[in-house]
Amino acid sequence: MAHFEKANSIGEWLDQRLAVNTLKRVLQTEYWIPKNINFLWAMGMVLAATFGILLVSGIFLLMYYKPDTNLAFDSVNYTIMSEVGYGWLWRHIHGVGASVVFLIIYIHMFTGIYYGSYKKGRELIWLSGMGLFVAFSAEAFSGYMLPWGQMSYWAGMVITNLFSGGSLEAYGLVEWIRGDYVPGDAFLTRFFMLHVLLIPLAIIGLIVLHFGTLRIPHVNNQDGEEFDFDEAAELYKAGKVKESKVIPFSPVFLSKDVFVMGVYFIFFFYLVFYHFEFAMDPVNFDPADGLKTPAHIYPEWYFLWSYEILRPFSKDLGLIAFGIAQVIFFMLPFLDRSPNVAPASRRGLFKYWFWLMLVDMILLTFMGKLPPTDALFANIGLVSAILFFVLWIALPFITKSEKKL
Numbered sequence: 181m182a183h184f185e186k187a188n189s190i191g192e193w194l195d196q197r198l199a200v201n202t203l204k205r206v207l208q209t210e211y212w213i214p215k216n217i218n219f220l221w222a223m224g225m226v227l228a229a230t231f232g233i234l235l236v237s238g239i240f241l242l243m244y245y246k247p248d249t250n251l252a253f254d255s256v257n258y259t260i261m262s263e264v265g266y267g268w269l270w271r272h273i274h275g276v277g278a279s280v281v282f283l284i285i286y287i288h289m290f291t292g293i294y295y296g297s298y299k300k301g302r303e304l305i306w307l308s309g310m311g312l313f314v315a316f317s318a319e320a321f322s323g324y325m326l327p328w329g330q331m332s333y334w335a336g337m338v339i340t341n342l343f344s345g346g347s348l349e350a351y352g353l354v355e356w357i358r359g360d361y362v363p364g365d366a367f368l369t370r371f372f373m374l375h376v377l378l379i380p381l382a383i384i385g386l387i388v389l390h391f392g393t394l395r396i397p398h399v400n401n402q403d404g405e406e407f408d409f410d411e412a413a414e415l416y417k418a419g420k421v422k423e424s425k426v427i428p429f430s431p432v433f434l435s436k437d438v439f440v441m442g443v444y445f446i447f448f449f450y451l452v453f454y455h456f457e458f459a460m461d462p463v464n465f466d467p468a469d470g471l472k473t474p475a476h477i478y479p480e481w482y483f484l485w486s487y488e489i490l491r492p493f494s495k496d497l498g499l500i501a502f503g504i505a506q507v508i509f510f511m512l513p514f515l516d517r518s519p520n521v522a523p524a525s526r527r528g529l530f531k532y533w534f535w536l537m538l539v540d541m542i543l544l545t546f547m548g549k550l551p552p553t554d555a556l557f558a559n560i561g562l563v564s565a566i567l568f569f570v571l572w573i574a575l576p577f578i579t580k581s582e583k584k585l
Contacts, residue, residue, distance in 0.1 A: 206395075208430035212413050214401035215425055221399065222440035223288040228387065229441055230281045230448075235380065237274040241267075245326065247372035249365050252328035253467045272456040278320055279459040280448060282482035285313055293512065294534060297400040299521040303513040304393040310510050312386045315379060317483070322375035324480065328368060329464030334477045336363045336371075346496040362470055404521035476551045484548030485541045491552060492562035501565065508572050515572070517580035526585060529578040533571060540567050 187193035195201045213221075244264055246255040260267035289309070292298055298306035321339065325332050340363070344354050359366025398409050407425055415424035427433055451458070463474050479487050490502040520527055524534040547561035 211429040212426040213433040216401040225437040275459040308390040322371040330466040331464040333468035485544035488544040488548035518582040
């Protein structure tokens with residue numbers, strides 16, 4: 181049995197049993213962050229804070245939501261919105277948070293791509309981050325089903341039909357996922373369970389993993405500069421703050437994070453109070469009706485780029501393209517063959533690859549919202565989808581020929 185001295189304070193008592201001071205040192209005061217970074221490095225903490233808001237607002241909504249096809253729509257649109265004190269506020273916070281979190285995810289993701297934060301040694305940081313992207317996508321989709329409006333029902337119908345495998349016609353798998361031939365009570369309660377329990381647990385686990393993967397290779401910096409973190413840390417601890425290239429996570433970097441989060445939450449609550457409608461599709465304010473198909477079925481804005489990749493092609497080819505688009509970003513650390521860890525602006529052809537990819541995904545997003553009736557827009561969507569894959573095929577070749585900086 182371990183030997184314990186008499187503790188002189190509660191803090192000392194806890195430290196003897198939980199190594200509180202060691203954890204504080206490893207995770208905060210001696211977790212070193214490069215000085216040469218900008219506000220974009222705060223997006224990880226902004227995401228964690230937004231997830232916290234989604235958890236809290238979700239708990240309040242859970243108190244009054246009814247996961248039943250006969251009660252779900254009214255429990256959201258009448259009980260929560262009209263009868264519960266400040267229920268409308270919690271719904272607006274949850275709806276805006278669910279949408280804005282993807283804006284921050286995309287900023288965080290493309291920041292990592294621009295600065296090469298997925299390169300050798302940091303592959304697990306990128307892979308765990310992409311795992312979080314998939315988990316948040318599943319969480320958003322399952323949550324979109326719960327209001328049981330028209331778009332909830334038909335989006336669920338379309339997305340689950342993808343599991344039929346096109347010409348494979350695996351409708352047994354689709355029925356197994358739904359629990360019925362069409363979305364109904366079993367479908368709603370399954371997605372309710374996923375949304376409030378299983379997927380949030382997965383997200384929490386992946387957040388812990390993501391922060392854990394940052395501990396050994398450390399956070400990247402704006403120039404991709406490699407330096408000895410231990411040596412720089414010793415300079416900082418010796419009082420040579422200006423000469424050191426690092427700062428401690430807490431309180432120095434954390435104070436910068438808090439400032440960025442303060443600015444972000446001004447923007448967030450401005451949307452909550454004045455422009456919440458962007459996160460709530462008007463079609464979804466009609467009760468679900470399996471006998472009345474909406475004129476145009478489309479997902480939320482953060483899925484539109486991948487939806488537009490599915491749309492222009494034939495059934496089987498579209499499914500293959502859609503499937504590849506969902507996993508291709510996982511392969512980025514292995515497709516980028518360049519030896520350089522540097523901003524895209526210093527990496528020759530990769531600079532053009534990055535901006536073309538970003539513009540192409542924005543264009544796919546805009547095209548995905550439009551009805552597939554206009555020939556011009558349909559052709560733009562097709563070209564954009566083809567360009568997406570051309571860029572990924574070209575990536576290993578343009579990066580392999582890149583000269584070492």
